[in-house]
Amino acid sequence: MIALNRPFTEEKIRALKVGDEVALTGVVFTARDAVHGYLHDGGALPPGVDLRDGILYHCGPVVLPDERGGWKVTAAGPTTSIREEPYQGAIIRRFGVRGVIGKGGMGERTLAACQAGGCVYLHAVGGAAQVLAEAIVAVRNVYFLKEFGSPEAMWELEVRDFPVVVTMDAHGRSLHQEVLAASRTALAERLKEPAHSA
Amino acid sequence: MRLRAESQSARFNVGRQCPNLGARLYEPQRSSFKIKLLRVTDSRSDRKFGHCLWEPRVDRFRANPYGGKAMSTLQDSLIELIRRTSAEIPDDVQRAILLALEQEKQGTIAASALQIIERNVELARRKSQPICQDTGSILFYVQHPLSHDPIAFEESARGAVRIATRKGYLRQNSVDSLTGVNDGTNVGPGSPTIHFHPHRAPELDVRLILKGGGCENVGAQYSLPNEKLQANRDLDGCRKVILDAVLQAQGKGCGPGILGVCIGGDRATSYEFSKRQFLRTLPDRNPVPELDRLEQDIVKTANELGIGPMGFGGKTTLLGAKIGALNRLPASYFVSVSYMCWAFRRQGARLGPGGEIERWLY
Known part of the structure; x- marks a missing residue:
């Protein structure tokens, strides 16, 4: 397990490679379909938000008000990332994003942007809403809550030892491409042989 | 617009x-x-x-076939069914996850993913919180005696879904497809979906499946013959398209997954019947020998493809495959594949005459 702490410099990010397990500590911003569409279409970041050397998290958390007038995240697993493929590369380049957390992996354009800009795709375990919510220690702020609604809003979250796996690195490697290619070959081989008998 | x-x-x-x-x-x-x-x-x-936008405030109850107390007992039972389904994975699925964890090589990212999954299952149960934040499509399957009133049941079920959503057992998860508005109640056209099945027995059995969107999106329906996959209209053709669905899904359906498959039917009944397979427990065996062989083969072969948990690579791609068959038209041959994520939320309860829970079905 590699500890990755703020600041998320290009040097630290480029040192990561596919298959590395990472415990992330620092600040992440959630961004789903609405935020990606908005930023891609030229929308401005809210005042006070800087994504340079920042990390985006594809997540629509369940957030409830707490007793002290703040917020509490009760479930926060990743959502499917590939929906943001049309936008992600441009957003990484425009804002200098260093990491994208999600699930299921992303495509060629994002991989190219990661390589060019020094960014990684960090895969969280899909469905593990409770384990991941426990790694979120504070909700620092929320933006676009009115405009986009709670799951689509941009939540600024402080995370500690948030568990992820590097599945697309800044050197052009994608575990998703590799597993797809290997499993496709394996299936073609298996289909040449008879089925398993019970 | x-x-x-x-x-x-x-x-x-x-x-x-x-x-x-x-x-x-x-x-x-x-x-x-x-x-x-x-x-x-x-x-x-x-x-x-x-x-x-807002949950209507209850002013007063009207007369209901269940009568005041029984009605609220039924609703309370359904709320408890929803809570338990959302927060507690059934025993057969948990055992399968533990077995998968034993089989994956320690120190791999596949094993790490399964460890996180196992921890998540325990944590959700302990905190009585949703296993996954996508609490999914709400699918009820109700077996009821002939005397049962399905309209009154549906009213109670809709009320239970509203309250379970307010309590946080369900995420505000139902969106108007035309306007994009989410009114936050989880009640609307198609939500919840309730399948009624009358039987000539006194028992009222209510089963519930919560199926998230990630795994729903990787489901697939094939029309045979499929030239590209060289799949003919026979069981070998079915095998090829089912395995193709597993290959296409990779880790995107949050595997290790469970397949529900229907061979035959029209497009709509075929998908519906494929999901009904999820009511079966993982270790059960198909009473139809051909389908049983196909189920065993699909799991073994899929687990040789190296897709693994979350698509990280590894030995466990599927935890199970359940296959049913319906008659088809001579002109049609559909194979429908529904994919269920590891967060397989399925529970059921047998209810007594007053609507109270008598026992759990899984």
């Missing part, structure tokens, strides 16, 4: 035509209620959409 929104509050009587919704308000448990409406207008076409 250019949408403009404004909100208003109003008190309505049941049966009154709502100026925003353009439909009669129907809330069977109430005679009148106060609601907050969001009036959404498309400024180009001037088309109006209306949405109840």
Whole structure:
């Protein structure tokens, strides 16, 4: 397990490679379909938000008000990332994003942007809403809550030892491409042989 | 479309035509209620959409076939069924996950993913919180005696879904497909979905499946023959397309997954029947020998493909495959594959005459 702490410099990010397990500590911003569409279409970041050397998290958390007038995240697993493929590369380049957390992996354009800009795709375990919510220690702020609604809003979250796996690195490697290619070959081989008998 | 929104509050009587919704308000448990409406207008076409934003406040109960107390007992039982389904994975699935964890090589990212999954299962149960934040499509399967009143049951189920959503057992997860508005209740056209099956027995068995969107999106329906996959209209052709669905899904359906498959039927019944397979437990065996062989083969072969948990690579791609068959038309041959994520939320309860839970079914 590699500890990755703020600041998320290009040097630290480029040192990561596919298959590395990472415990992330620092600040992440959630961004789903609405935020990606908005930023891609030229929308401005809210005042006070800087994504340079920042990390985006594809997540629509369940957030409830707490007793002290703040917020509490009760479930926060990743959502499917590939929906943001049309936008992600441009957003990484425009804002200098260093990491994208999600699930299921992303495509060629994002991989190219990661390589060019020094960014990684960090895969969280899909469905593990409770384990991941426990790694979120504070909700620092929320933006676009009115405009986009709670799951689509941009939540600024402080995370500690948030568990992820590097599945697309800044050197052009994608575990998703590799597993797809290997499993496709394996299936073609298996289909040449008879089925398993019970 | 250019949408403009404004909100208003109003008190309505049941049966009154709502100026925003353009439909009669129907809330069977109430005679009148106060609601907050969001009036959404498309400024180009001037088309109006209306949405109840706030949960109507209960003013008083009307007479119901279940009668006051039994009705609220039934609703309470359904709320508990929803809570348990959302927070507690059934024993057969948990055992399969533990077995998968033993089989994956320690120190691999596949094993790490399964460890996180195992921890998540325990944590959700302990905290009585949703296993996954996507609490999914709400699918009830109700086996009931002939004397049972399905309309009254549906009213209770809808009420239970509203309350379970307020309590956080379900995420606000149901969106109007035309306007994109999520009214936060999880109740609307198609939500919840309730399948009624009368039987000539006194038992009332209610089963519930919560199926998230990630795994729903990787489901697939094939029409055989499929030339590209060289899949003919026979069991070998079925095998090829089912394994293709596993290959295409990779880790995107949050594997290790469980397949529900239907061979035959029309397009709609075929998908429906494929999901019904999820009511079976993982270790059970198909009584039809050909289908049993196919089920065993699909799991073994899929686990040789190296896709692994979350698509990280590894030995466990599927935890199970359940296959049913329906008659088809001579002209059609559909194979429908539904994919269930590892967070397989399935539970059921046998209810007594007063609506109380007598025992759990899984």
